[in-house]
Amino acid sequence: MDRSLEEDFTAFVAERAHALLKAAYALTGDQHAAQDLVQSAFAKAFLKWRKISDAPEPYVRRIIYHDFVSMWRSHRRKREVIVAEPPDRSDNGELERDAAIRLLLREALAALPPRQRAVIVLRYFEDFSVEETAAILACGKGTVASQASRALAKLRQAVSQLDGVDDLTGVGS
Amino acid sequence: MRIEQHLKATLRELAAEARGVDELARSAMIHGVRMRRRRRLAVATGAAALLIVALAPFALKRASSQEIVVGPSASASPSVREVSEVEPRRLAGGWMLVGMDNWVLNREANSYTRLRTDRSESQYLPSPTGNLAAMVSPDREANQDLIEFVTTAGAPLHAVRLRTNGVYQWSPGGDRLVTGAWAVADPRLGTGFGFAIVDARTGRVSSHRVDTLRFDCSMCTFAWSRDGSQVALGITNRRGEGSELFAGVQFFDARTGEPARAMPLRAMFSGPYSWSPNGRYVIAQTDGLKREFELVDTSSFESRPFPYDAVFVTDDVLLAVDASTIVAMRPDGTVVDRFELAGEFRDLGAAATFGPPS
Numbered sequence: 001m002d003r004s005l006e007e008d009f010t011a012f013v014a015e016r017a018h019a020l021l022k023a024a025y026a027l028t029g030d031q032h033a034a035q036d037l038v039q040s041a042f043a044k045a046f047l048k049w050r051k052i053s054d055a056p057e058p059y060v061r062r063i064i065y066h067d068f069v070s071m072w073r074s075h076r077r078k079r080e081v082i083v084a085e086p087p088d089r090s091d092n093g094e095l096e097r098d099a100a101i102r103l104l105l106r107e108a109l110a111a112l113p114p115r116q117r118a119v120i121v122l123r124y125f126e127d128f129s130v131e132e133t134a135a136i137l138a139c140g141k142g143t144v145a146s147q148a149s150r151a152l153a154k155l156r157q158a159v160s161q162l163d164g165v166d167d168l169t170g171v172g173s
Numbered sequence: 174m175r176i177e178q179h180l181k182a183t184l185r186e187l188a189a190e191a192r193g194v195d196e197l198a199r200s201a202m203i204h205g206v207r208m209r210r211r212r213r214l215a216v217a218t219g220a221a222a223l224l225i226v227a228l229a230p231f232a233l234k235r236a237s238s239q240e241i242v243v244g245p246s247a248s249a250s251p252s253v254r255e256v257s258e259v260e261p262r263r264l265a266g267g268w269m270l271v272g273m274d275n276w277v278l279n280r281e282a283n284s285y286t287r288l289r290t291d292r293s294e295s296q297y298l299p300s301p302t303g304n305l306a307a308m309v310s311p312d313r314e315a316n317q318d319l320i321e322f323v324t325t326a327g328a329p330l331h332a333v334r335l336r337t338n339g340v341y342q343w344s345p346g347g348d349r350l351v352t353g354a355w356a357v358a359d360p361r362l363g364t365g366f367g368f369a370i371v372d373a374r375t376g377r378v379s380s381h382r383v384d385t386l387r388f389d390c391s392m393c394t395f396a397w398s399r400d401g402s403q404v405a406l407g408i409t410n411r412r413g414e415g416s417e418l419f420a421g422v423q424f425f426d427a428r429t430g431e432p433a434r435a436m437p438l439r440a441m442f443s444g445p446y447s448w449s450p451n452g453r454y455v456i457a458q459t460d461g462l463k464r465e466f467e468l469v470d471t472s473s474f475e476s477r478p479f480p481y482d483a484v485f486v487t488d489d490v491l492l493a494v495d496a497s498t499i500v501a502m503r504p505d506g507t508v509v510d511r512f513e514l515a516g517e518f519r520d521l522g523a524a525a526t527f528g529p530p531s
């Protein structure tokens with residue numbers, strides 16, 4: 001690869017690495033795993049750089065999510081998911097309750113199957129549409145809808161351990 | 174606060190913990206070179222087997238470096254095994270639901286049929302006219318998508334292999350599919366990114382290189398104009414801050430691929446029916462990474478938030494999907510009608526596709 005293409009690749013990585021690392025971290029919940037995922041995707045992109053350099057990000061993003069779903073299928077089963085005791089509800093108000101909900105959500109996210117977690121990150125972190133999520137994960141729109149629905153049901157169930165969360169059952173648009 | 178809002182906040186907090194990595198580009202390049210060496214070794218050992226395969230009498234016609242057209246006989250026949258009991262229903266303006274996931278409207282039979290491939294991870298794209306569908310299956314090894322065109326009665330038409338960005342859209346006439354494509358050759362610009370238009374009736378592919386130095390993009394998805402004569406690309410500056418924010422829309426001639434017109438619309442629309450029939454209003458998204466929509470008056474480029482990525486059925490009525498409900502509304506957001514999706518379609522609402530009257 002000639003020098004200008006390498007410079008172009010380096011510039012792309014410098015500009016987009018952090019954003020992609022954030023998405024990978026939301027997927028894996030682990031700094032090293034996120035770095036591995038992104039580095040591997042960048043390496044694959046580097047090999048194809050001549051062909052994809054005009055629009056590399058969709059290519060890299062597709063690889064990150066695909067590798068996460070396919071590689072973490074077996075890996076996930078070996079992971080130990082620590083489920084914290086739900087904090088006692090105190091009278092300290094909304095902030096404490098929200099913090100407890102998010103703590104439970106983190107744990108529930110870590111326990112989701114990889115494809116469901118990928119759908120959740122694409123839809124609720126990256127804000128992609130059903131169509132875009134389906135395209136990145138290379139699956140049907142109905143699969144995205146059903147995986148999201150199942151994942152949300154599990155997340156709702158996880159936070160239902162806390163008292164007073166009846167108002168969390170709303171369905172998003 | 175609803176769970177979706179808590180979820181978004183949790184994911185943002187989680188992602189914010191990610192630390193940057195120095196030297197990521199350099200280590201990726203080293204990793205890439207190692208991968209290439211391993212692949213070359215694997216290719217050398219597999220060469221003999223490949224030679225045998227290459228000599229087999231395949232009915233493949235190589236049309237160009239990025240295009241292979243496969244005859245109907247080589248296409249996997251989709252099997253239509255199920256017909257839904259849900260009756261197709263006429264919506265506002267005579268529009269209809271033409272598809273939900275792999276359920277597609279067969280206009281001739283006035284029923285919904287389920288398409289299936291024998292491949293995994295396929296996506297099913299019904300044409301808005303309700304007589305054709307595309308089934309797209311990724312081929313990871315070849316780094317290509319296999320696009321199979323079928324009638325909504327299930328008869329195979331053509332199959333095409335392309336290197337694409339995975340995002341496809343039917344033309345409003347339901348006869349062509351546009352997608353972002355890599356490795357598009359061009360004598361002036363060299364090989365690079367562009368768009369491909371596949372004719373569903375013939376399987377022919379026309380690929381057009383986009384000068385991405387002039388027309389930069391980050392999401393790089395293409396959308397048809399309402400009349401189907403042009404395709405549009407949302408222009409962003411991916412080399413700068415806010416690379417997901419649209420700076421304008423560039424239209425290209427769908428036949429020649431030449432740049433046709435630029436529009437100072439700082440938002441990108443989803444498809445041909447995002448436009449009102451009179452061409453004045455459009456539903457568009459200002460930030461490629463936020464599912465927030467605006468109704469833009471293109472006579473003044475004034476905009477206001479709009480709750481859904483809706484389609485215009487007439488100048489005064491739009492259709493959208495809200496969870497498992499179909500909503501008809503006015504451009505001011507007033508809901509004029511709504512009905513629940515029934516049967517097996519109930520959980521697939523977000524995946525619904527609308528089509529105009531035939």
